[in-house]
Amino acid sequence: MKFIKKQGDNQDWYWRLIADNGESIAIGGEGYRNEADCDYAIDLVRGHAASTEVYRDGVFGIVQDRDYPRRSARKPGLFGGLRP
Numbered sequence: 001m002k003f004i005k006k007q008g009d010n011q012d013w014y015w016r017l018i019a020d021n022g023e024s025i026a027i028g029g030e031g032y033r034n035e036a037d038c039d040y041a042i043d044l045v046r047g048h049a050a051s052t053e054v055y056r057d058g059v060f061g062i063v064q065d066r067d068y069p070r071r072s073a074r075k076p077g078l079f080g081g082l083r084p
Helices: 035-048
Strands: 001-005 013-018 024-027 055-058 061-064
Touching: 001 035, 013 035
Parallel strands: none
Antiparallel strands: 001 013, 013 024, 055 061
């Protein structure tokens, strides 16, 4: 996997996480005025992803993902990318 960052036409910085197969698997939710702020957001995702709990928004509230079986990584997700 790799992070790609780009400066947009509005001069804001944006990031995207790309899987080895070239698919986008995460996109930063906002533009950053400073490249350093974009780098900081990337570092947050990179540094905390392994230790972050995963929750699913269920019908009766939010529940931890570990309560459900994992899906196949080969099925397309909602946005056309692969889901875990």
